[in-house]
Each structure stands twice: as structure tokens, then as C-alpha cells.
Amino acid sequence: MKRLNFTLDESTVELLSDLSEKFYDGNKSQTVRAALESLAAREGHGGWVVAGYTPLRIDHAVSCHTCGLEQLEGNVLFKPVFERGNSPEAIQQIPSEEWVECSVCVESH
Numbered sequence: 001m002k003r004l005n006f007t008l009d010e011s012t013v014e015l016l017s018d019l020s021e022k023f024y025d026g027n028k029s030q031t032v033r034a035a036l037e038s039l040a041a042r043e044g045h046g047g048w049v050v051a052g053y054t055p056l057r058i059d060h061a062v063s064c065h066t067c068g069l070e071q072l073e074g075n076v077l078f079k080p081v082f083e084r085g086n087s088p089e090a091i092q093q094i095p096s097e098e099w100v101e102c103s104v105c106v107e108s109h
């Protein structure tokens with residue numbers, strides 16, 4: 001458990017009070033947690049996110065996952081490393097097909 005401090009405007013404070021009274025016996029921490037879980041579920045943000053990339057010299061021609069440009073054998077491309085997380089870009093399943101990105105696309109992420 002960790003204690004957090006944050007600032008809310010008056011109407012948000014009222015909303016938090018109302019909701020916590022109505023649904024969680026006045027427990028504001030539980031209310032905030034439920035609100036966050038509901039947001040994550042509704043937005044579909046929970047899933048796999050790209051945590052980083054590992055460089056990879058390709059031994060066959062392949063297209064960049066993002067821009068689609070064909071990359072020739074011997075080029076160095078980047079393979080995403082996935083981890084569980086929340087992000088607007090989170091995906092529900094790690095694709096089974098080959099996923100590599102060119103350096104231009106990796107830099108613009």
C-alpha cells in the first residue's frame with residue numbers, strides 16, 4: 001500500500017464523495033480503484049504493450065510491421081519485446097506472425 005497525494009477540483013471531489021458513499025461505504029480508495037479498473041476495462045487499455053526492441057539481423061526479406069517497406073536480407077531490424085501493461089496501444093494478443101520494425105518506425109514510436 002502506498003499513500004498518494006493528488007489534487008482534484010471541487011466537482012470531482014463531490015463526485016468521489018457521492019460515489020464512495022453510494023457504492024463503497026464511503027471508502028474513497030476503493031472507489032478510485034474501481035474507477036480505474038473500470039476505465040482500463042472500458043478503454044481496452046489492459047493488454048500487451050511494447051516494452052522495448054531487440055535488434056535483429058534478418059536472414060530473409062521481410063516487410064516492416066508498421067510502414068510495410070520491404071527490408072532485404074542482412075538489414076538490421078527491431079523485434080518488439082512485449083510486457084503486460086496498460087496503454088492506449090495495448091494489444092490483447094501477441095501476434096503469432098513475424099513482427100519486425102525498421103529503425104525509422106522504432107524511432108518514431
Ligand SMILES: [Zn+2]
Nearest residue numbers: 064067102105
Ligand atoms: Zn517501418
